[in-house]
Amino acid sequence: MTHDKEHRCGWVAIMGPPNAGKSTLLNALIGQKVSIVTPRAQTTRNRIVGILNEPGAQIMFMDTPGLTRARGHLPKMMLQSVWQSMDTADVLLLILDCDLYLRKPEFLERDTEALARALAVDARPLIGLVNKVDKFADKSRMLPLLERLQSMWPKAELFPASALLRDGLPELAALIVKKLPAGPAQFPEEQLSTASVRFMAAEIIREKLFLHLVQEVPYSVAVEIEIWEDMEDEGRTLIHAAIYVGRPSHKAMVIGKGGAGIKAIGSSARQEIQALLERKVHLELWVKVREHWTEDPHFMRSLGLGPE
């Protein structure tokens, strides 16, 4: 067998500033939603692994939280999870919102400062995914940005794409396969993610909260599944989830006027969890105030945040 025909398998860390499209990219590559997506920055809080099987290769993609410059314990724990993912990766996939840096070129260095420091001494293959190219018609507009990125990261292979439209993704997967180490598959072919359905359900609820809530409220929200009961004779699953908020005023905002907010969140989350489990779901949500939980590392660990 020649070297090129050998089976390949490896880990790819998808890293980048918040809102760059990391989770959108992961879902588009896997062909199924494994990581939640919202228009807000700092949606992803954990490492999420999605598994892609290509002919002769298995790629484990790690979606990571955005490289935020926000202060506080929660952003710090999110960053720890990014650096841990980076440590275990065979290939680094840096993703940037090119539309943003065409409009605000001055943000580029600031947003990639921490990453640039980490990459300066790194010998691993680096792919720079220039995302959201669907946002402008004249593609030649991005040439100066591509040149600038190439001078910032001389060894990076730059790759314009649209995660949203899945434009360029088969080529991206083929490029990654070439950079993976040889090795047998580590996961069964039918496994798309390492996340448990329990975690996925909590994330779906958090996504609906993020989509529903305004201002800074989403950032003080966390979800914990308290009860999960598969009721075989009734053919449905009973789920009780606690929604933690950092302040009493936030509790009122989650619940909404006459309970309308929590009802809408529960209903859209239930539909999506039902589709995921392929069975009926009875979902109950309880809003609990836990003041300053985003500054409480022990509590955050108990929610599964931070490095694994």
Ligand SMILES: Nc1nc2c(ncn2[C@@H]2O[C@H](COP(=O)(O)OP(=O)(O)OP(=O)(O)O)[C@@H](O)[C@H]2O)c(=O)[nH]1
């Ligand atoms: N137009 C366009 N929008 C995109 C593309 N990729 C992602 N988006 C949008 O960008 C927003 C953020 O996407 P996410 O995938 O949640 O971004 P992320 O990098 O995971 O963000 P964090 O988890 O907050 O760090 C969402 O509204 C996506 O629909 C793209 O290729 N084109």
Ligand SMILES: [Mg+2]
């Ligand atoms: Mg994300």
